Amino acid sequence: MSDTHLDTSAAKKAFRSGTDGYSVAVGTRTFRIAMVVFALLIIGLIAAPAFVGRSQIRDMMQIMLLIGLAQCWNLLAGYGGLISVGQQAFVGLGAYFMFYCIIYVGMDPLVAVLAATVGGAIISVPIGLLTFRMQGAYFAVMTWVVAEVFRILASIYPGLGGGTGTGLPRSATSEMFGIEATATLFDMRSSTSREVVIYWAMLLAMLVVVIGAYYMLRSSRGLALMAIKDDEVAAESVGVDITRSKFIVYVFAGAGAALFGALYHLQKGTIDPNSAFSVIDWTAYVIFIVVIGGLGTIMGPIVGAIVFVLLETFLADFGPWYLMFLGALAIVMMLFAPQGLWGIFTERTGIELFPTRRRLLRDGKERP
Amino acid sequence: MLLQLTGVNKRFGAVVAADDVTMHVEKGEALGIIGANGAGKSSLFNLCTGVLKADSGEIKFHGHDVTRASVRERCREGMGRSFQIPKPFESLTVFENLLTAAEFGCKDDRRSIGETARILEITGLADKANTEAGKLTLLNRKRLELARALATTPDLLLLDEIAGGLTEGECHELVELIKDLNAQGVTIVWIEHIVHALLSVVSRLIVLERGKIIAQGEPKAVMNDPEVKRSYLGIDDDMDEEVA
Structure with missing residues (x-):
């Protein structure tokens, strides 16, 4: 019995030195294979402009935009327990901030996108301080109210066109970093190469958000978030800083939404308050995507975004019926498959492409 | 002294969860708390750990005031607890x-x-x-x-009915473990209905009734206190005599 005692002094020293044969593993074989596949896929996506047309590039940008936004919302709701219906606030603010930086500060558009991302992170702090005073449904309502306030402010601010909005000056986007080089590389017109540069930026942004979210979940912050989701009182009782954990997620999601809002509007070249702060485009569709794909998984939003864009493409001719179908589908999924498409897939196959489980090993072997 | 409560009060409307509770926990001791359901035992733990905030009174841990400290801060100061319902x-x-x-x-x-x-x-x-x-x-x-x-x-371990629902064998195992922990210097405060398990570990006992400490001291003496018998065990000394 004595060798299994919790010796508070000597044992601790011995254990910290790592001579006890215990170790922790997170990755799995599937994960390593998946990483190779993902790496190949990313290389393919980088090279894509060389062999696909402009409309496919646009479709892919649409998917990447939605994956990025959905991943942010997934992190908020699926891991932070924060049901926000006001993420359009950050999309719109990011977009407006980028426009401001290009038009009034004279930044290169890609630098302005970075500035908008940082701006999104900074503005999410006071917004969070305000909305975090509310719980549950009140929090959701509050996030929407805040987004509406920003929409109204944007529509009365004359500097960027007020309610009717404005466009980016041609000179700003045609001189954007990388356009010339890309045009020469692929032997294409500068209007096309502009889109290719934004496509790469969008790809990079998506990768940063997905990989960033995954690494956060693998870190101890991920443990804290899961613990909070399971039982807040117990989490606090073992020292988890609840507000801080939620705040980190909130700032991450705010910065992410601002980043994608800026990129989307850079591609579009115009901005107006109603579309930049649209609750339908930036929150309702995004929630649909996460619900369809699977809340609380990294793959869920990816699957959901692809499915959503496919549905949009094939059902576009049905007009309002298409929206009713989306609504019905979301309800059916929530009732009968709350784990989403990826959740169903994982249940059936046991395959988890982004594992976060920390397994305790002894001498490199897992206990039963 | 590891933990010191002075004049701690907590009410939920008409229900008194803690009524002018003054108690202390010595470093290294094992203290037991008993009381009928609703006597305020778990509330006392919630007040100690900060899940509940006291209406009035003062709580000191490791010699400094933690009355307004958060649950997390108290945990990191060295307070560990188990929950009655896991x-x-x-x-x-x-x-x-x-x-x-x-x-x-x-x-x-x-x-x-x-x-x-x-x-x-x-x-x-x-x-x-x-x-x-x-x-x-x-x-x-x-x-x-x-x-x-x-x-x-933890330096202080607050155990809330950890033996409840266990078989005799399982309970024995747990008692041995808690004794070991205490022997290694972890201070224990243990709320338990399974009195024989509790008494095999603790050296001091506190009895609560409606949020008030009605008895405390050496376990045997406390268990023989007529007030405790009436309140907690439902035994009336007069009735005892009649039966005898």
């Missing part, structure tokens, strides 16, 4: 439950994987390390409550 992090594995506690609950760098593994061994959970906590049996959930609290390296 509250495992169900979607995490047993090991991850402990890892969370070790990562966030330790005030300094006293954590390591090996130590977490050792806590799993002494609490009998080593074979369940990689099992999701939501799939555990009641016994293992109770063990996890204890293990997770230990992973925060």
Whole structure:
């Protein structure tokens, strides 16, 4: 019995030195294979402009935009327990901030996108301080109210066109970093190469958000978030800083939404308050995507975004019926498959492409 | 003195959860708390750990005032607790439950994987390390409550009916473990209805009734106190004589 005692002094020293044969593993074989596949896929996506047309590039940008936004919302709701219906606030603010930086500060558009991302992170702090005073449904309502306030402010601010909005000056986007080089590389017109540069930026942004979210979940912050989701009182009782954990997620999601809002509007070249702060485009569709794909998984939003864009493409001719179908589908999924498409897939196959489980090993072997 | 409560009051409307509670816990001792259901035992733990905020009074831990400190701060100061109804992090594995506690609950760098593994061994959970906590049996959930609290390296361990619902054998095992922990210097405050288990560990006993301490002291003397017999055991001394 004595060798299994919790010796508070000597044992601790011995254990910290790592001579006890215990170790922790997170990755799995599937994960390593998946990483190779993902790496190949990313290389393919980088090279894509060389062999696909402009409309496919646009479709892919649409998917990447939605994956990025959905991943942010997934992190908020699926891991932070924060049901926000006001993420359009950050999309719109990011977009407006980028426009401001290009038009009034004279930044290169890609630098302005970075500035908008940082701006999104900074503005999410006071917004969070305000909305975090509310719980549950009140929090959701509050996030929407805040987004509406920003929409109204944007529509009365004359500097960027007020309610009717404005466009980016041609000179700003045609001189954007990388356009010339890309045009020469692929032997294409500068209007096309502009889109290719934004496509790469969008790809990079998506990768940063997905990989960033995954690494956060693998870190101890991920443990804290899961613990909070399971039982807040117990989490606090073992020292988890609840507000801080939620705040980190909130700032991450705010910065992410601002980043994608800026990129989307850079591609579009115009901005107006109603579309930049649209609750339908930036929150309702995004929630649909996460619900369809699977809340609380990294793959869920990816699957959901692809499915959503496919549905949009094939059902576009049905007009309002298409929206009713989306609504019905979301309800059916929530009732009968709350784990989403990826959740169903994982249940059936046991395959988890982004594992976060920390397994305790002894001498490199897992206990039963 | 490790923990000191002075004139602590807590009310929920007409219900008195703590009525002018003044008590202390010495460093290294094992203290038992008994009382009927609703006597305010769990509320007392919630006041100590900060889950409930006292209406008035003062709570000192390690000599400084923690009356207004958060749950998290008190945990990191060295307060560990188990919940009467186990509250495992169900979607995490047993090991991850402990890892969370070790990562966030330790005030300094006293954590390591090996130590977490050792806590799993002494609490009998080593074979369940990689099992999701939501799939555990009641016994293992109770063990996890204890293990997770230990992973925060507490100086003071507040155990809330940890033996409730266990078989005699399981209960015995738990008692031995708690004795060991106490012998190694962890201060124990234990709320328990299974009196014989409690009395085999604690050296001092407090009895609560409607939020008030009605008796405290050496366990045998306290258990023989007529007030305690009436309140807690439902035994009236007069009736005793009649039966005799």
